[in-house]
Amino acid sequence: MNIHFAHPMYLWALLGLIIPLWMHFYHKKAAKVLYYSDLSWLEKIHQEGKGLKQVQKFWLLLARLLSLFFLILGFANPLGPISFQRNAKSKLILYVDNSPAQVLAARKAFLAKSTSLRASPNGQAHLFFNDFESQDFESKTWPQIREHWNQRGPGLEPIKASQIVTHSQQIAEENQQEPLLYWFSNFPKNKSLPSFPNKGTYVLQPFPAINSDNVFVDSVYLSNKFIRPNTSYELIVRLKNGGTQAANKRQISLYLNDFMMATQSVTLEPAESSELRFPFSLTKSGVYRAKLLSDDPVAFDNNFYFMLQSSAARKIYVVGNAQNLEKVFEKEEFFEFKSIQASEILPAHLPEDAFVCLVGVEDRTATDWKALNTWVSQGHSLAIIPNNSPNEAILQDLNRFLAGTGKQLAQTSTSELPVQQVSSRQSFFQEILAKKSLNNAAKLWTSKPLWEWNPGNEVLISWMNGKPFLEKLKVGQGTVFLFSSHVVAPQDGFNKHGLFLPVWHEMVLSSGMSPVLHQRISSQGIEIKASADFVYQSAEKSLLNWRKQGENFIPEQNWLGKSWLCRIPQAMMQDLRSGANGFIEAQIGGKTLATLALNYPKEFSQLATYSKKELEEHYADQKQVSISQEVPTGLGEDYPRTSWALYCFGLALFFFLVEMALVLWNSRSSRTSSVNR
Numbered sequence: 001m002n003i004h005f006a007h008p009m010y011l012w013a014l015l016g017l018i019i020p021l022w023m024h025f026y027h028k029k030a031a032k033v034l035y036y037s038d039l040s041w042l043e044k045i046h047q048e049g050k051g052l053k054q055v056q057k058f059w060l061l062l063a064r065l066l067s068l069f070f071l072i073l074g075f076a077n078p079l080g081p082i083s084f085q086r087n088a089k090s091k092l093i094l095y096v097d098n099s100p101a102q103v104l105a106a107r108k109a110f111l112a113k114s115t116s117l118r119a120s121p122n123g124q125a126h127l128f129f130n131d132f133e134s135q136d137f138e139s140k141t142w143p144q145i146r147e148h149w150n151q152r153g154p155g156l157e158p159i160k161a162s163q164i165v166t167h168s169q170q171i172a173e174e175n176q177q178e179p180l181l182y183w184f185s186n187f188p189k190n191k192s193l194p195s196f197p198n199k200g201t202y203v204l205q206p207f208p209a210i211n212s213d214n215v216f217v218d219s220v221y222l223s224n225k226f227i228r229p230n231t232s233y234e235l236i237v238r239l240k241n242g243g244t245q246a247a248n249k250r251q252i253s254l255y256l257n258d259f260m261m262a263t264q265s266v267t268l269e270p271a272e273s274s275e276l277r278f279p280f281s282l283t284k285s286g287v288y289r290a291k292l293l294s295d296d297p298v299a300f301d302n303n304f305y306f307m308l309q310s311s312a313a314r315k316i317y318v319v320g321n322a323q324n325l326e327k328v329f330e331k332e333e334f335f336e337f338k339s340i341q342a343s344e345i346l347p348a349h350l351p352e353d354a355f356v357c358l359v360g361v362e363d364r365t366a367t368d369w370k371a372l373n374t375w376v377s378q379g380h381s382l383a384i385i386p387n388n389s390p391n392e393a394i395l396q397d398l399n400r401f402l403a404g405t406g407k408q409l410a411q412t413s414t415s416e417l418p419v420q421q422v423s424s425r426q427s428f429f430q431e432i433l434a435k436k437s438l439n440n441a442a443k444l445w446t447s448k449p450l451w452e453w454n455p456g457n458e459v460l461i462s463w464m465n466g467k468p469f470l471e472k473l474k475v476g477q478g479t480v481f482l483f484s485s486h487v488v489a490p491q492d493g494f495n496k497h498g499l500f501l502p503v504w505h506e507m508v509l510s511s512g513m514s515p516v517l518h519q520r521i522s523s524q525g526i527e528i529k530a531s532a533d534f535v536y537q538s539a540e541k542s543l544l545n546w547r548k549q550g551e552n553f554i555p556e557q558n559w560l561g562k563s564w565l566c567r568i569p570q571a572m573m574q575d576l577r578s579g580a581n582g583f584i585e586a587q588i589g590g591k592t593l594a595t596l597a598l599n600y601p602k603e604f605s606q607l608a609t610y611s612k613k614e615l616e617e618h619y620a621d622q623k624q625v626s627i628s629q630e631v632p633t634g635l636g637e638d639y640p641r642t643s644w645a646l647y648c649f650g651l652a653l654f655f656f657l658v659e660m661a662l663v664l665w666n667s668r669s670s671r672t673s674s675v676n677r
Contacts, residue, residue: 005076005077005078005079006076006077006078006079006643007075007076007077008076009076010072010075010076011072011073011076013072013075014069014072016068016072017065017068017069020061020064020065020068021061021065059662060659060662060663060666063655063656063658063659063662064655064659066651066652066655067652067653067655067656067658067659068652069652070648070649070651070652070655071648071649071652073644073648073652074645074646074648074649074652075645077643077644077645078643078644078645078648079642079643079644091124091125091126091139091175091177091180092123092125092126092180092181092182092635093125093126093128093168093171093172093179093180093181093182094125094126094127094128094145094181094182094184095128095129095164095167095168095181095182095183095184095185096127096128096129096149096152096184096185097129097130097184097185097186097207098110098129098130098131098152098153098154098155099130099154099155099604100154100156100300100301100579100600100604101186101188101210101298101300101604101605101606101607102154102185102186102207103152103153103154103155103576104154104299104300104576104579105210105214105298105299105300105607106186106207106208106210107576109207109208110207111149111150113149113184113205113207113631114145114146114149114150115146116630116631117142117145117146117149117631117635118142118635123141123142123635124139124140124141124142125139125140125142125145126138126139126140126171127140127145127148127149128167128171129152129155130155130156130157130159131155131156131157131573132157132167136167136171137170137171137174139175151574152574153570153573153574153575153576154573154574154579154580155573156521156523156568156573156580156600156601157523158523158601158603161191161192161193161194161195162194162195164183164194165181165194165195165196165197168181168200169197169200172200178199178200178201179199179200179201179202180200180201181200181201181202181203182203182205182635183202183203183204183205184205184207185204185205185206185207186206186207186208186209186210186609187204187206187609187610187615188603188606188607188608188609188610189606189608189609189610190603190606190608191603193610193615193618196622196624196625197624198624199624200624201624201626202624202625202626203625203626203627203628204615204619204625204626204627204628205628205629205631206609206610206611206612206615206627206629209244209607209609209611210243210244210298210607210609211244211245212243212244212245212296212297212298212607213241213243213244213245213246213247213248213250213268213270213296213297213298214241214242214243214247214296214297214298214301214605214606214607215239215240215241215242215243215247215250215252215266215268215294215296216239216240216242216294216301216304216602216605217237217238217239217292217304217599218238218239218240218273218602219237219238220235220236220237220238220292220304220306220516220518221236221516222234222235222236222515222516223235223236223277225311225509225510225512225514225515226311226314226334226509226512226515227282227308227309227310227311227515228310228311228334229281229282229283229284229285229310230281230282230283231281231282232279232280232281233279233280233281234277234278234279234280235254235277235278235279235280235308235516236275236276236277237252237254237275237276237277237278237292238273238274238275239252239266239268239273239274239275239276239294240268240271240272240273240602240605241268241269241270241271241272241273242270242271242602242605242606242607242608243270243296243298243607243608244270244607244608245270246267246268246269246270247266247267247268247269247296248267249265249266249267250265250266250267250268250294250295250296251263251264251265251294251295252264252265252266252276252292252293252294253292253293253294254278254280254290254291254292255290255291255292255293256280256288256289256290256308257288257289257290258289261278261280262278262279262280264276264278270608271608280308282308282309282310284310285309285310286309286310287307287308287309287517287595288307288308288309289305289307289583289595289597290305290306290307290308291303291304291305291306292304292306298605298607300579300600301581301599301600301604301605303581303582304518304599305518305581305582305583305597305598305599306516306517306518306597306599307516307517307518307595307597308515308516308517309515309517310515311334311512311515312353313333313334313335313336314334314335314336314353314355314508314509314512315336315338315351315353315354315355316329316335316336316337316338316354316355316357316508317338317339317340317350317354317355317356317357318337318338318339318340318356318357318359319339319340319341319342319356319357319358319359319360320342320358320359320360320385320387321359321360321387321488322339322359322488323359323488323489323490324488324490324495325337325357325359325488325504326339328500328501328504328505329504329505329508332505335508342363342364350375350380352380352532353512354380355381355382355383355507355508355511355512356380356381356382356383357382357383357385358382358383358384358385359385359387359488360385360386360387360388361384361386361387361390361394361397361398362387362388362390362394364394364397365397366397366400369397369398369400369401370400370401372401373401373475373476375478376475376476376478376479376480377475377476377477377478378476378477378478378562379476379477379478380478380479381478381479381480381481381507381508381511382478382479382480382481383480383481383482383483383507384398384480384481384482384483385483385486385487385488386450386451386483386484386485386486387486388450388486389411389450389451390409390411390450390451392411395409395410395411395451402473402475402480402482404475404476405456405473405474405475405480406456407453407454407456407473407482408453408454409451409452409453410451410452410453411451412449412450412451412452412467414448414449414452414465415448416446416447416448417446417447417448417449417463417464417465418444418445418446418463418464419444419445419446419447419461419462419463419464419469419494420444420461420462420463420464421444422460422461422499426460428460428472428506428510429460429506432499432502432503432506445493445494445496445497446493447469447485447487447492447493447494448485448486448492449463449467449469449484449485450484450485450486451484452467452468452484453467453468453471453482453484454467455467455468455471456468456471456473458471458472458473458474459471460472460503461503463484467484468482468484469483469484469485469494470482470483470484470503479511481507481511487500517597518597518598518599519596519597519598519599520598520599520600520601520602521568521580521581521598521599521600521601522601525565525566525567526565526566526567526568526596526598527560527563527564527565527566528544528563528564528566528586528593528594528596529562529563529594530562530563530564530593531593534593536559539559541589542559542588543557543588544557544564544566544586544587544588544593545586545587545588546566546569546572546584546585546586546587547584547585547587547592548572548578548582548583548584548585549578549582553569553571553572554569555567555568555569556569564586566586568580579600580598580600581598581599581600582597582598583595583596583597583598584596584598612627612629615627
């Protein structure tokens, strides 16, 4: 019979049974000889047989020992089976949602669930969190499960419900059983509820919801795309209340290099968004560490970190006949215009921050287009302008270059066409039309198309027949601005239009490096680019270290040829004092290569969750799914168990009464024995 004790430390008290045993045998030691002057006094003493007296003392000792024995067992609380016929159950699988909203924002409720688990060493179960690990397939005892739960930091993987169900099925298959899954989560409303198969048993255990307001930064951008030192600009901060209560006059403060620049207040209803504008200026060139601080009760996302930098001069490299393009940029000091030869357009000869304009597509080989595709895919910008109507061979090379965009260029015989009126609703034109008279900008012009293609999502200017005049295409991480007419020719209508200059300025500025730099923590990893002069030597000598608030961390990293792909280190995720967000210096050998500003994903800041009633209504027709807010007392046992403490206390009381009865009987026998003097 398999019996365990809830409080085994009390069993040490069984050593105390030695005391009554010692007292019993101590009084049975050999009799001493006593000398009397006159033995006549002893002649008429009633002689009682020793046999009966010894039996009485033995039963008295046994009752006393049993009374103490069962009293100690009662305090140790023995746990035994309800039925002695053992019916083994399937091993439990526990999934615990350890998102920052749970571990950091509601840690008390997160830990309260773990302490409600049984601490019995008998049962075993599988435990896994958002950040899957290989050890999840290994069963753990309940003390180990509670220890893992209590020490777990936030999991930053935005995991899908289907992944959790699949993972539990894999664990069940390893154990040759049907899934028996306990799902601990707050069940946020910004995620769809899980779907469960018919086979298996699934128990949803909701965490207590966080009933509070939670103001977080949705996005940050600037009033101008180009930032010059000692010039006033506005930082536009879009805020959202992801909580369940109204945020009343919450303070939002802007800091630059730990110096507070401005503070504003905001009032937001749940799920409401609003924008604040903070004036600022950068006194010198370089990079500034900036952060936005809010004061709502949910503190883990109250700091939003980002970098601000003054813009470097934009380099415009033109291949081919520049004609009127040089005049577009010559009067602005933050543009550096340069006309280059076709041989210089190869990626090895181009700087990282160059905006390249290709006027004419003739005399480019397939190898040139392939190299150019690689360069653009790395995050660079290219404008393509046809010089003449291209032949089929040139179009084939271009279509291979644009293969990832789904575009197919084709020849066109269309004569001159007017363009459609541009829309102020396009973000590309909002700033342009804010500076120009809408009436002047709305006047149409006429041009001759040299090729055509089907329009996509980012057509900036269209012909009257619906075909694109200018479209912005995404190639890898870079951008291609594709024109369909020879726009730099003097006879082209666009060349003489009022939008010609601002459109070119906007293309160059919008494709430059953003003055606001920040990243959201991603499960795919964080890419850190190496400097142009960096030479990778070996995994040991080129190991990237992260330094945060004076502490060093080594992330899991892969070298991709020109950059590292890093994962947030577990030690950083489990640091509940500072968390995984903040400023991080990426270093090699003590030398800083880059400074990162990391923030939690926006979805972790949403506090609205499904209630127990909503969960019950959703799964009303699924018998394999149940919802419970209390953890069952028998959770984790191999088979049902019950406490035998009351039985032990009852037996202790019974043998105590037997002992008392024997003492009374023994004393009465002594009184009734006649003594004749």
